[in-house]
Amino acid sequence: MDFEIKAKSESELNDNLETTDLLLVAPHLKYMIDEVKDVCAEKGVKYGIIPQKIYGSLDGKGLVEFAEEVLKEGN
Numbered sequence: 001m002d003f004e005i006k007a008k009s010e011s012e013l014n015d016n017l018e019t020t021d022l023l024l025v026a027p028h029l030k031y032m033i034d035e036v037k038d039v040c041a042e043k044g045v046k047y048g049i050i051p052q053k054i055y056g057s058l059d060g061k062g063l064v065e066f067a068e069e070v071l072k073e074g075n
Contacts, residue, residue, distance in 0.1 A: 017043040022071055027052045046075055
């Protein structure tokens with residue numbers, strides 16, 4: 001699977017979803033998950049909250065594995 005990964009701020013949530021397959025939310029932004037669910041549902045985008053262990057340890061391999069899992073299982 002090929003990935004193009006981009007980091008964006010929460011203020012850019014609606015700006016890039018037209019070309020996005022998966023939106024991963026940092027754990028410290030999980031308070032936004034209801035808004036993320038609504039916006040992603042409208043655009044047909046899958047989403048997930050990055051596990052703290054992966055985020056906190058900057059585990060790139062773990063992040064890719066998590067992304068693959070969310071893409072396969074969906075929301």
